[in-house]
Amino acid sequence: MSVLVAFIAAVLVSTGTWLLLQRRLSRIIVGVGLLGHAANLLLVVSGGRRGRAPLVDLDGVEVYSDPLPQALALTAIVITFGITVLLLGIGFRAWQVDQDDVVEDELEDRYLARRLEVDPDIADEVEAERAQAAEEGRR
Amino acid sequence: MSGLVAVPIVAPLIAAALSILVSRWRNAQRAISIVTLGALAVIAVVLVLDLDDSGGIIVAQAGGWPAPLGISLVVDRLSGIMLVTSAAMLLGVLVYSIGHGGVERTQAAFHPVYLVLAAGVNASLVTGDLFNLFVSFEMMLVASYVLITMGGQRERIRSGMTYVVISLVASTFFVVVLALLYASTGTINMADLAGRIAQLPDGVQLMFALSLLAVFGIKAGLFPLFSWLPDSYPAAAAPVTAIFAGLLTKIGVYAIIRTQVLLFDPDVRPASLLLVVAALTMAVGVFGAIAQNDVKRILSFHIVSQIGYMIFGLALFTVAGVAAAIFYTFNNIILKTTLLMTSGLMERRGGSTRLLRSGGMIRTAPLVGLLFALPALSLAGLPPFGGFVAKFSVFDAGVGSREWAVVAVAVLVSLMTMYSMNKIWSGVFWGEPEQPSEHEPRDGGRLGGPVLMVASTAALVVMGLAVMIWARPLFEFTERAAIELLDRRVYIDAVLRPTP
Known part of the structure; x- marks a missing residue:
């Protein structure tokens, strides 16, 4: 399963990188978003195998999944979200000023x-x- | 004392929230910012003075959770001296921005965002947790994204966008490195990581060392990752450029020093690579500066060039080298902030920072000339200024480690620094403007600018001179900092095995 997630992360990184290298601001913003998703996905996988019980008070459960990477991923997602909004704001302003979103x-x-x-x-x-x-x- | 460690992070965030509440009254915002940043400067000094009594390191565990579980906040001598310097810069530039008018007057968001920047800078210096370092960097960078594009002019949006996208790529890479680190070691507490990374295979360790170097290298403006810097900094408003030039790249340097020294064993650290990178950063930065003909752009390329000296000191990984790197870093924060502040004064008085469009300012604003000349000579490394002490200690450490080639590059680069400072001097202060300036020159009165701008610049120039006068105690302090850094047990024991 981790291999599949790693593969998805790889696809996201390559697509994101390709979009990042484009001349249009709108594509760059989508590219940054995809790269952020890839990084967050990797954070989630870094906690180990899936299928373990979440960290709740259950009787008879000895092995819990590691909650820390999930917390880290959550933080990183919030940051990515905020930054995407900021980028869209700057992109909109660039379009207002130039009527165009080509990076010069x-x-x-x-x-x-x-x-x-x-x-x-x-x-x-x-x-x-x-x-x-x-x-x-x-x- | 450990209760004070969290204050530099929490206080500016609370102040930022208050500042948003009173966003209609600019004077209330100003009062909040000045009181907060003033108090932070005092707290930073108190923390540093207390360091010697508490064994050189103060640790606080957030929420009372013991080290590898909770978030550790650590002030050692390196972060202490950086805290004091950055608090002074933040306060000085704040006063400067109030005198400058500009974005500070027109944008209600300036004060809250500036305070968040302060919180991010302090948090980056104090944190002992690698993920927390990422969050602190983001806090600082998001604030800087807003500040650099503030006002929304065409040029600021264009150059700000480059800056934002490059920084974001670096941040994303940082998250990837964190994920890999956590997957292979199971911890992100820096003290804990130091022990666990050593158990990994050599190749993996080197991969982590290089990845972290690349992440912070983008933020610090190392060759070949610096190209965003001279493009984006000059476009921002004068106070914003000053604080960015002084602080942001140096926080990157701090992170490089911290991670390379603390996390990795001496035989894994990429020392020879760092030496080559340092030499190229110095040389390429100064060549870039010589080719420019705009004061702000010349100074921006010099930011890059100066970073090379700090990395050179670090790359030796000796006590003398690391001590020189730390001394160079905080001295350079003061010099670079001051120089960019004077360039703001030149822009206001002469209407332009282009060399061809300005001239004769030694007659119209002699005081600005003096305020520029002192830090400029210090930056070029002329005795007896603080910059000379910093450069000499780097050369001395380099000679001590027999790195003749890099020392030779460093000496040549400082000659060329002198040349480009002369270029600014003869372009702006001597002669006559060859072309009309793009903005209307403003009469600055006898001082050459508004009182607050000139006074805050003068205060920081005096601070730069104070480094020269107290060079010896300061250098001894950085030497103790370097000894403590290189002997990693001090840090690791203080965080993981606290004495009750």
Whole structure:
């Protein structure tokens, strides 16, 4: 059974990683969510084999399942949930500002790469680059 | 004394809740934050002064549960000195932000989130439990996600997003490492882990050492995991950049020191890898800084470069090396916070932090020039400043361990640090602006800026000078901290076998 769970975690990690490497913010957010699920799943498996009695006061039960990983997973799930909401908020704001959710290259880097001696943030030029990047993103 | 250990975590959280309740009255929020952070600074000092009486380590078990079961809170000399330094920085930057106006004035969320950041920083330093360290990091990072994007400007959202996503990847990886650690050892209490990891096969131990290094390396900005840092920090509001530059990466360094030294046996620690990483972090950071032409970006690349020195000290795993790393870390927290605070003053006075768009500030704001020059010279490692003591102790430890190549890199890098500080000086304070600034320059009066901003910056500059004056007692303190760290029994016994 642990093998199956580990396999599911592996699928989640690979899908999450692929989504994380996309250019669209919405996909990145889904990717982060999937990665978080994979990590939480691993936390649950780290408690050992399934099928043992939960930690309750039962007569005649000698072997309990380890409650700690479950508590840890619960904490991690809450944190993942909160962060996903925050990410969606930031993503929404990005869409409000740009009407687009493509993650852009840093302009400063591109200018440095071309070794422009002049001050890079000449407003028109930046604006033109940005518009072009957005255009490419839309296509 | 052990009752005081939980206060640095709990007090700012309660204060944050109160701060939300009074979010309509900014002055009430300010009073709450200042009183809380001021009290925290006092408590941190009390804890550190008490350390020598209580055998160098104070342990509290949350809820009274004995060690491997409950959550241990531990203050030893390393976390003590970090607590004092970060409390001072948090208070200084808070006063600075009140003077700055900006997000502090427009956003009701600033004060509560700032207090949560303080709680997260303190919790990361105090906790003796690896999962709790994850939760503390999350507390600190979530607060930082909100602070970095606060205001919601285009640039902040864009750069903030990079920061958030990279940090999240690191956090997820942290959870995976925790799951693996728990599956193989059955504990996440750091003192308990130290004994149990040693029973695992060597390869598995090394895997854990490297995974934890990667997790905290992203937070600390080690080469090659630093690329998010110089991109995201400069975009935030000036007080936010100052506190991030001072604290967040150094908390990552603290976690690296803590986990590598405490959890792993000397023969498993990836010492040679750390040496190479340290040299590359120093060199790549400073080359990045030289290529920039914006004050905030130059200073952000220097954050990376300086991290290399701390890791160099640690990588030697000798008393001299670890002591130098600790000294370097807290000294650098003060210097970096101060420098980014002065860059905020430059931005306000001159309307820009771009070198080409500013100039001549030595005439318009001579005091800002002085406040920049002192920590800048210290950062470059000129005697007699605290930065010289820190750099010299790292070099000395490196020579003591015969790591000539890395010492040579470190010396060259500090020369180049000097060069890029000169670049800022001649760009901002001398000459004339070659192009108009993007914002309207604001008249700062005789001081060069609002009283609160200049006063808080000056206070932290004085604190940096105090490190120089009391360098010897401070260095002896870090030496005791290093001895205690490397002899892991002190920590393990204090947590697992408390004397009644």
